[in-house]
Amino acid sequence: MDRESGHKGLQVKPEGLVTEIVEDIVMPSLGADMTEGILVEWLVKCGDPVKRGDIIAVIETQKGAIDMEVYHTGVISEILHQPIVTLPVGTVMARVKLTEHSDRSKVTQLDSVAVTQVETRTPLASPVVRKVAMEQKLDLTAVRGSGPQGAILLRDLPETTEEMRASTQASKQSSGATKKMRGAIASAMTKSKNEIPHFYQSLDIELGNAQEWLKKTNEYRSPDQHILLLALLLKAAAKALTKYPDLNGFYENNQFVHAEEIHIGNVISLRQGGLVVPAIHHVDKLSVDETMQAIRDISARGRNGHLRSSELTDATITITNMGERGTDTVFAVIYPPQVAIIGFGKIREKLQLVEGDLVNCDVMSVCLSADHRVIDGMLGAKFLNALSKQLQKPELL
């Protein structure tokens, strides 16, 4: 689904010779519960070339400052609102004149120049931000500042850092922000439970093979290169989803829209309370190693609050996994407008009959929560069994 609710406009020049496509850039909805956002800063100006995925603005939401991406390649042709202003979701903030089909080489060239500039620039940051960054080993290049000349101020740092910084005063501000996040979770979950007819199916999946494979694979790797079970779970889920695509997508305007890509949202608990659910993109197309790398990257940035807006909005399905600290079974609540969420319980030992012998096996209870408006029990069961099958042959993931 196109998450950008803007519309395309076809402008015909008076001469009638060349047609230009102009796209609206709107205040994005970064969550089901988001109704408005504050435009804090434009990072582009009129005439600037932009490439799909570029960060063009900083918007403040209940979840803190978030980098806003542009979804088109072209040149910024109009800027309609100036910071600092609160805009309802869907408000046209700027327009971009598409160049993707006209002069690709030129745009690419400009882009490379822009990228170089961005990379060589040390981010401006206030002294206290630098101190916090040093103490907590934060990468400030991933933070967008809201201060003068784009300097990173204390308020631009994620909740985690604010909470942890030495000053006693920090607690006041961050507890306010935590409250905000709590409110956002409450509204999304209430909406989900009010509107989505959930049903739950659980299957114990044997993980002996998977664990054996992990042990073998990790044996000669340094700890920071180890592959964790989560990567296998994600890969297995992605593979199962390619087989059963009806669990992957969105239910909106009374109908299900299947998503082409498989972007799996991961629930990350924050230390000071609250959750973020960033997505790992195209899990079906990643190798196990790449998946692991993506998990590491997104967890770090998730805890620091440096997530991209798209990562917070474009998950097509969600998983939740609390690992060793978790419970046997997780009956999770679907994150609307998605239609399914997979809860992974903790590994436990179970006696099973294998070819007539009683064998002690490691199993995990995997629970699918699904939207009965879209999915039926049979599909859920098939999906869970497919998932189990994938996990028995980890070498093929």
Added chain:
Amino acid sequence: MNAQTLTYREALRAGIEQALEDDERVFLMGEDVGRYGGCYAVSKGLFDYYGEQRIIDTPLCESGFVGVGIGAALGGLRPIVEVMTVNFSLLAMDQIVNSAATLRHMSGGQFNIPVVIRMACGAGRQLAAQHSHSWENFYAHIPGLKVLSPATHTDARHMLGQALEDPDPVIIFEHVMLLNENGEVSESPEADMESALVRRQGDDVTLITYGGCLHKALTAANKLAELNISAEVVDLRCLRPLDTDTFLGSVEKTHRAIIIDEGWKTCGLAGEISAIIMEQGFWFLDAPVKRLCTAEVPIPYPSHLEQAALPQVKQIVEMAQAIMEGR
């Protein structure tokens, strides 16, 4: 007896009276401090009561009588020397800087100078460019001197006594705009004379100031509270030695500082405090330190220009808002 309400002038006078009562080595000398009652009427009535041996009218010779005061302190007395305004004190600067501030050191610690020199300072009375300045920084620059700026009535009442107890030369600046103001005077000093005091607690920004600008900073802090900005106000009280711990502690809490100083900005106290924050509190900061000082112009006569030259509440509020918004 608890707190009583006095004008700043009365508080100063009460301090002088107390000193004269407590120690017979104490005397007051200066231009027109006796029969005239003091240019700003601070010593009014004292001559009649204490007589010419203890309330001494001097000729108009700042270098001469300040030097005599220093010599008398050297000889074992406890003089309170009043210089009519800070502008006139420039004529006595040789004695203050070359003698009072150096004798202890030059003599290898053999002699000390327990003199107290009071002077009026500050603008706001349309006294133009030779009677209105704030040069606390000149004296605060000098090792060997101590410089006090009583901004409250209690400090006006008690700082003189503390200064007289000090074995070294102390300069006290009395802002002319405070003289007629009423205020509460407590029975004892609020702190030792070298400590800064937090006059108002706050979380978002520290307003560091002294003397005549304190009430402006407090008024601004109240206005900022209406705008949801919580300002902490630090009254420096002693400009040399500076109580750096107090204002650095505040900046550590608020991460932002504005210094309000009636002196000129160039080479002034505000710059010094800012530099101390850079050196010792750099990692606390979330915004550049700001200075609000008097415009770089000799104080003009017309009221509107005089007011335009001086730091004002509105500017403090705007500066605090800007710093909070990251502008």
Added chain:
Amino acid sequence: MNQKLHIDRTHLINQLKQMLRIRRFEEKCTQLYAEEKIRGFLHLYIGEEAIAVGVMSVLKPEDQIVATYREHGHALARGLSMGSILAEMFGRTNGCSRGRGGSMHLFDKQMNFYGGNAIVAGGLPLAAGLAMANKKQHRDAVTVCFFGEGAVAEGEFHEAMNLAVLWKLPVLFVCENNGYAMGTALSLSESETNIAKKASGYGMASSQVDGMNVVDVESATSTALDLIKTTSQPYFLECKTYRFRGHSSFDGQLYREKEEIRQWEEKGPVIRLQNWLKENNHFNEEDLDELESEIKAEIEAAIEFAEGGAWEDTADLCKDVYSPTQQGEPG
């Protein structure tokens, strides 16, 4: 001559000795300066010794002295030990100002010696203040303030003159008029070159005396002190003198003729007293040799003392800027 004075042979020989101590000490100082043992400025008193020796010999221990940057002679004549003076010039902690002052700032509390003040005329208001303290505390002491004629052009001179008379302060102002303020002759800097007359303008009793004659200086000082005590008024004594050396150690003396210096040297205070003693058979070459060798020994001991002095630890750099207080020294 004041009747209280008893000028006998022993006294005069002692005066000669005091002047010779100053002379030989400062001559040695020029050598030590060249050897870089002494640094900074070095203002020599050579030629003017009769004034310090004459005045000091009349003072009592409780009297106070405020001097200038040319004060080695005053310090020696007052009784500061030669060793502590030289150690001060060496910058050692056993100097009379713990090494912090140097040649221009010799202090000694025990001797009521309130220092060499190196701001021309800067010492005059201080001396008036000390006198005020004496008067208010009913101390039977006189403050003696030495300064050169260059100070007369300064405002502080006039302010102090006025205040001292106005407030009846027991000060003896001793103007050492050596004719040159650094290199500027008196006639080039003053509209009225009779300095004693300026004091009269303030209603201050004053007199002029031959500053090259130690007996005259001593006598005039004695008279002045009597007057100060009986009238409770300050007194102004102008001593006409001449400095044989440059203003400081580095002075080309372009402003005066060598012949002028030679003429003044002929009537120098040391040679004059020496000759008079010899002519009147009070004194012979042997006596002189004895004096000289005593002084030589004292100078050698002083050098030894000064060189043995410790350098102050730089960790104590900021000591003595403020008095120690209960809170400790402020940073």
